[in-house]
Amino acid sequence: MASALVVNVLDLLRRPGAKKAVTVVAKADVFDFADSRINIGSDVEIDIELESSVSGLVASGGAQVAWASMCRRCLRPVEGVADGEIDEVFARGMPARPVAAASEHTSLETETEPIVGDQIDFTLLVREAVLLAVPDAPLCRTDCPGLCPQCGADRASTTCSCVVETRDPRWAALDALRGQLDDTVE
Ligand SMILES: [Zn+2]
Ligand SMILES: [Zn+2]
Structure with a gap:
């Protein structure tokens, strides 16, 4: 079954400057979050804009999903919406990694993800962005x-x-x- 999160980008790659909006609502279980704070029946709303350039594709946007957890101080249920940020660069062929790739943190922004078979699968990207956005130790209110x-x-x-x-x-x-x-x- 073809996932709506797998996007064919051949057209975009041929036309630098072209844009494409990827708007998908997917069930949380698709991402295999394995995180008790996210109900697997929840909807994940994904909104990504792809922009073509001579060097590749820039994907920017976000992914939102509801989470439920406990206040770290009083243990009351707390819930909210995680808003994961997506900001990634894709290019054809081998990923162009900087020479100084040994220093992980400084090289992150310049790393490029490869485009395989003219397609981009956003599943893992969305998964990571969402998990980063769910708070680890929330509070029911700031002065709890x-x-x-x-x-x-x-x-x-x-x-x-x-x-x-x-x-x-x-x-x-x-x-x-x-x-x-x-x-x-x-
Ligand atoms: Zn509290
Ligand atoms: Zn007491």
């Missing part, structure tokens, strides 16, 4: 007070009576030992 470290109460909705004291961590081991001793005495 989180949970009480002692009783676990949600400070956004309750006020617990815990006394916030900073104990010397060296006593923690002794406290644990004391707990065990109490258990054996009973």
